[in-house]
Amino acid sequence: MLVFDVFVVQSKGAGISGASVTCGEVAAMPQYLNLQPRFDRSDPTHATDDPREVDRQRPLREAIDVPARKIISIADDYRAAPREEKSHLAACLARAIVHSARNHALEGADSPTDQFYRSWIILQVAIAYLKAQPEIDEIEESVEIREWFQRNATALMEFQARGVEVAGRNNHYFWNGIAVLAVGLVIEDEALVDYAREVRDAGLSDISSDGLLALEMQRGHLALHYHIFAAEALAGLMLLHPDPVLPWQSSAIRRLTNAIIESIADLSGGPIASSAEVEQSPPKRLVPLHVLVPFLDVGSPEWEIIQDIIKDVPPHSRYLGGNLQFVLCRPQ
Structure with missing residues (x-):
């Protein structure tokens, strides 16, 4: 009650x-x-509850x-x-x-x-x-x-x-x-x-040339999930911070986004699965992809793919305070 x-x-x-x-x-x-x-605790990748x-x-x-x-x-x-x-x-x-x-x-x-x-x-x-x-x-x-x-x-x-x-x-x-x-x-x-x-x-400097985060690669079959989780925080940092986004920052988050998109499309042969040398589990959460959209060119192949993935995913993340329109519309 x-x-x-x-x-x-x-x-x-x-x-x-x-x-x-x-x-x-x-x-x-x-x-x-x-x-x-x-x-x-018997799983060294910390990927099993x-x-x-x-x-x-x-x-x-x-x-x-x-x-x-x-x-x-x-x-x-x-x-x-x-x-x-x-x-x-x-x-x-x-x-x-x-x-x-x-x-x-x-x-x-x-x-x-x-x-x-x-x-x-x-x-x-x-x-x-x-x-x-x-x-x-x-x-x-x-x-x-x-x-x-x-x-x-x-x-x-x-x-x-x-x-x-x-x-x-x-x-x-x-x-x-x-x-x-x-x-x-x-x-x-x-x-x-x-x-x-x-x-x-x-964090953005840690993104490799092929869009990967070394420490999240250690999570075994959940490496894709944790790349998405890390990307949500990094994108949120960029969207909330009053600084304008610089070209090198935009390039880094785009590399990470592209690696995530390719890995969602191919759980066994995408860049994250290939690097982790294990097939990836389907992501637990797709909501974070909403905050990656602003860093892609409208109409680009990556933008089209991500739009298709999130079309039925409400833009609501408890980690970023609920309805994402507030974070997505913060003035830069």
């Missing part, structure tokens, strides 16, 4: 009144995550995912709502986020898996905030939210400074970077935006 309560919005400015607002209840995300890898670990960790992950999905949903409702409903939804969104901020959500992240999850969730919630930022910034509670974002972004950078020496620049490095970028945009912190710029450029 959906529980309703009343959230009194304390306005900092004239943008939102001080009236009570009735919102659907959104649970606070936990401070401590207690997550561990779910893969079968252990069903027992999946079951054991389901409630732990749902305690994080369910509130995050509700936050994303409110933000997308805000974007689609008529003007007269936006203030109400912005207040509900602020209420949902501040509930977790006051619980110090995610700040007890400890294990590497905790940190990976933290980056995904902070990214989702920060993009949700960006969708309604002009109005949320006028709410008194936005100060607490911004401070919470800052603490989590700082912790993510500190973790990555240690982790990259061990794991290298894999997809987690890119997701860490885009999470920090989204926070930097929310709190207008140029140091965080600069950090993300370094991550973006390092």
Whole structure:
């Protein structure tokens, strides 16, 4: 049953009144995550889940995912709502986020898996905030939210400074970077935006001449899946970052996109399967291909192929904060 309560919005400015607002209840995300890898440890490629670990960790992950999905949903409702409903939804969104901020959500992240999850969730919630930022910034509670974002972004950078020496620049490095970028945009912190710029450029530099990412090639039959996952983060970094896209950056993401397209078309003989020396499993998610489209020439063979692949795939990625139109339409 959906529980309703009343959230009194304390306005900092004239943008939102001080009236009570009735919102659907959104649970606070936990401070401590207690997550561990779910893969079968006998598989060196980490490409096989252990069903027992999946079951054991389901409630732990749902305690994080369910509130995050509700936050994303409110933000997308805000974007689609008529003007007269936006203030109400912005207040509900602020209420949902501040509930977790006051619980110090995610700040007890400890294990590497905790940190990976933290980056995904902070990214989702920060993009949700960006969708309604002009109005949320006028709410008194936005100060607490911004401070919470800052603490989590700082912790993510500190973790990555240690982790990259061990794991290298894999997809987690890119997701860490885009999470920090989204926070930097929310709190207008140029140091965080600069950090993300370094991550973006390092990631794009890692794309080989044939469009592959060496560390994602280590994932066996899921190498294609993880190339798509990494590409989603890299493309998101390029689309969200205020820098204009440079020719070398566009060339790199296009090489990666072409390798992915060719590998989807030929799971056993495409470039990723050939390099990994194992047939690839069908991708778990095709949604990320939506954010690769802007880097292809309209009408080109690659553009036509990718359009055909995604024609029945809704442009909605929880990793990039829900409806992708916001990310795809950010001004460059």
